[in-house]
Amino acid sequence: MNFYTDNESLSFYLHHPDMEQVVAVREKNYAEAGQHPEAPASAEEAVNQYDMVMNLVGEIAGDVIAPNAEEVDHEGPKLENGRVQYAPGTRRNLDALIQSGLYGISLERRYNGLNFPRAAVVMAAEIIARADVGFATIWGLTDCADTIQEFGSDELKEKYLPRIWQGATCSMDLTEPDAGSDLQSVRLKATFDEAAGCWRLNGVKRFITNGDADLHLVLARSEEGTNDGRGLSYFVFDKADGGMTVRRIENKMGIKGSPTCELQFTNAPCQLVGERRLGLIKYVMSLMNGARLGVAAQSIGLCEAACREAEAYAASREQFGHAIKQFVAVQDLLDRMRARTDGVRSLMYETARYVDLAASSKPASRIADILTPLVKLNASEYANQCAYDCIQVHGGSGFMKEYACERLYRDARILSIYEGTSQLQVVAAMKGIASGAYLKQIEAYDARVSEALAAAPDAERQKCVEVLRQATALYKRFYELAAGDGTTTERFEHCTRSLTEVLSYIVMGYLLLLDSQRDARFLNSCRYFVREAVGQASRFVAEQENC
Amino acid sequence: MAKQVPDTHNVGADAMNPDGTVNRAALPVVFNPEDLKALEMALRVKDQMPDAKVTVVTMGPPRAAEIVKDARNRGADDGVVLSDMRFAGADTLATSYAISQLVKQLGKVDLIFGGRQAIDGDTAQVGPQVAEKLDIPQVTYAEELLAVTPREITIRRRLEHGTECVKAQLPALVTVTSAAADCRFPNAHRMLRLAKDEVRMVNADSIDADMDRLGLKGSPTKVKKIENVVLAHKESVVLEPTEAALNALSATLIQEHIL
Numbered sequence: 001m002n003f004y005t006d007n008e009s010l011s012f013y014l015h016h017p018d019m020e021q022v023v024a025v026r027e028k029n030y031a032e033a034g035q036h037p038e039a040p041a042s043a044e045e046a047v048n049q050y051d052m053v054m055n056l057v058g059e060i061a062g063d064v065i066a067p068n069a070e071e072v073d074h075e076g077p078k079l080e081n082g083r084v085q086y087a088p089g090t091r092r093n094l095d096a097l098i099q100s101g102l103y104g105i106s107l108e109r110r111y112n113g114l115n116f117p118r119a120a121v122v123m124a125a126e127i128i129a130r131a132d133v134g135f136a137t138i139w140g141l142t143d144c145a146d147t148i149q150e151f152g153s154d155e156l157k158e159k160y161l162p163r164i165w166q167g168a169t170c171s172m173d174l175t176e177p178d179a180g181s182d183l184q185s186v187r188l189k190a191t192f193d194e195a196a197g198c199w200r201l202n203g204v205k206r207f208i209t210n211g212d213a214d215l216h217l218v219l220a221r222s223e224e225g226t227n228d229g230r231g232l233s234y235f236v237f238d239k240a241d242g243g244m245t246v247r248r249i250e251n252k253m254g255i256k257g258s259p260t261c262e263l264q265f266t267n268a269p270c271q272l273v274g275e276r277r278l279g280l281i282k283y284v285m286s287l288m289n290g291a292r293l294g295v296a297a298q299s300i301g302l303c304e305a306a307c308r309e310a311e312a313y314a315a316s317r318e319q320f321g322h323a324i325k326q327f328v329a330v331q332d333l334l335d336r337m338r339a340r341t342d343g344v345r346s347l348m349y350e351t352a353r354y355v356d357l358a359a360s361s362k363p364a365s366r367i368a369d370i371l372t373p374l375v376k377l378n379a380s381e382y383a384n385q386c387a388y389d390c391i392q393v394h395g396g397s398g399f400m401k402e403y404a405c406e407r408l409y410r411d412a413r414i415l416s417i418y419e420g421t422s423q424l425q426v427v428a429a430m431k432g433i434a435s436g437a438y439l440k441q442i443e444a445y446d447a448r449v450s451e452a453l454a455a456a457p458d459a460e461r462q463k464c465v466e467v468l469r470q471a472t473a474l475y476k477r478f479y480e481l482a483a484g485d486g487t488t489t490e491r492f493e494h495c496t497r498s499l500t501e502v503l504s505y506i507v508m509g510y511l512l513l514l515d516s517q518r519d520a521r522f523l524n525s526c527r528y529f530v531r532e533a534v535g536q537a538s539r540f541v542a543e544q545e546n547c
Numbered sequence: 548m549a550k551q552v553p554d555t556h557n558v559g560a561d562a563m564n565p566d567g568t569v570n571r572a573a574l575p576v577v578f579n580p581e582d583l584k585a586l587e588m589a590l591r592v593k594d595q596m597p598d599a600k601v602t603v604v605t606m607g608p609p610r611a612a613e614i615v616k617d618a619r620n621r622g623a624d625d626g627v628v629l630s631d632m633r634f635a636g637a638d639t640l641a642t643s644y645a646i647s648q649l650v651k652q653l654g655k656v657d658l659i660f661g662g663r664q665a666i667d668g669d670t671a672q673v674g675p676q677v678a679e680k681l682d683i684p685q686v687t688y689a690e691e692l693l694a695v696t697p698r699e700i701t702i703r704r705r706l707e708h709g710t711e712c713v714k715a716q717l718p719a720l721v722t723v724t725s726a727a728a729d730c731r732f733p734n735a736h737r738m739l740r741l742a743k744d745e746v747r748m749v750n751a752d753s754i755d756a757d758m759d760r761l762g763l764k765g766s767p768t769k770v771k772k773i774e775n776v777v778l779a780h781k782e783s784v785v786l787e788p789t790e791a792a793l794n795a796l797s798a799t800l801i802q803e804h805i806l
Contacts, residue, residue: 052735052738114735
């Protein structure tokens, strides 16, 4: 089974018209063409390369990772003498991906990477997550290398980046017992050892995903006497240098194959990444945005898995002499699951393309910043809803351990928590709501839709765009009511989640409408968002006006 | 040696034409599964002897170049497709003749690996016939490569009721069963690096062949009729839930060589 070729939506987004620009930016106008045997000379060639590699990722996900998922969930990793032993299935997954050259695919070619843009990297993440979300966390953490590539010195890059391709695993060590969402409170100490000429880490990190990785990016307090984010720096720690032991592996409800660890650092030698004091305020924020897109990819992989499990069960399970998918109530559940998956997938690839374009464009960077919390919020919440509905479609059988849906349900739960809870995503979206940046983006989508409809009039799409405009007008009214006269922010803050929800429906509605012009099968899912946008916006306006 | 075959695991409703012949256009094609295992065994020889060169040979329509590309992506050094309408209709005798002639053109060949059989023919004859035509030892039903030196190869092979380890002097031919190790996945870097490299296509004129021994002309096998035999349950036996009835059933199954 191939998890890429059996899902037409993936190839659809790989061949999105904006990919031409994405590739040109990533390939620096094809500067390496002819210089490096793997470098493409055109957008078409690059997209063909992505297609070939996704095919390979899909094969490994379908033939190796997915069949191992159940066993890995049961066995989980073990702690032996302060070191983590992966479940055997996890090891097999890693070996297959390493042997296939699928580690560090975003890294530059000089570090043996494939120089893939984010839009392709998140696709690989989605494919792998569909097979096993827990394993996708381990693979996805190689994104840590991007931080070294972006902010590290040449010496750090030469030392560490080639190891990623060889299979060095990574972790991002941020959280501590008293520093979760509030990373400014990090206390793990970094002191410079003059005699040895290196930094040393002392303290404890907690809830560290893949905590016994080969390479760690560690957020630590380097500035004595500080107690906020400005005293934190970022370090790279190599496990081979010693000084770190795993104190425990957490017993989690989901993603059980991924070892979540408590780490003790004792005089652990490490090297500074970039400049002192910029650890949290610059580097972690950059890494975090990438990580949030990564969690969105995991979420969409899980949505896809849940849709397929539910669709297959509903087609085979018969009641009252008919397959249960023939009953409207069941079909409605399936349609909603599919619509949410389609909508948030479109939003994720849109966001990823803007992240790629951000390398050469400030406006693109601003759009990437506002879309990232939107996609993380919606993808992770939809993953939970899809997993919930998947069990619902299975009925009593879904409550039993025999079906994959129970694992999906457990695995989904963390997605709206880690790398910034849903509540923090809403906070992150506030700025774009208040500044009108989202509205500006919606206007840009509206202009694109109008242009397309002028070229090829279509009554059904015309109706959709009119309702989306109506929803946008209601959103503006809702915002005015929530903002009030500006003397207090309390009401606005209470409404932020609802405002973000309405915005999300409108944005995903527009994106699917644009997608439907290239592939009509997205029109069904588009209608779901159009209905939700106008329905929810009306409700919230009525609430504000009447309550 | 490898063959591109119809993917019998993914057969759609339009796989057969109304006249009972195979609708090849509607069938997806794959690398014959046991040939992939043979490729893995060849690559393991190369793992142990990095100077060794693995060349994939196949016979088929131009599209068969796909499996050569796939094999290169997995680690093979090179590949050749024997493709010519004059090979069409070849049975195992004509196929093994053509392939053996091609092998002779490749220069010094120490080891030939191939799958035991192809899933579209199930004859298991081509490998042994190539060995006969090249007059080299053959090891059939290979499950595992145990050792290889520049002079000999040691293989564990499957027998009906067990396994045996055999040594063969090189050059030799080995046919590999489905119990052997799975083939490694393609490597992304190789895939991108080799994407534009053409696959060498060879026609009947290039292998110094006797034209009368090729294709339909060189094939004594004549297919008279193809029948689709569907086995169905016609009778059922109801057993009493007693030990005596179960013993009688066991005895019957043993007598019929089912158990």
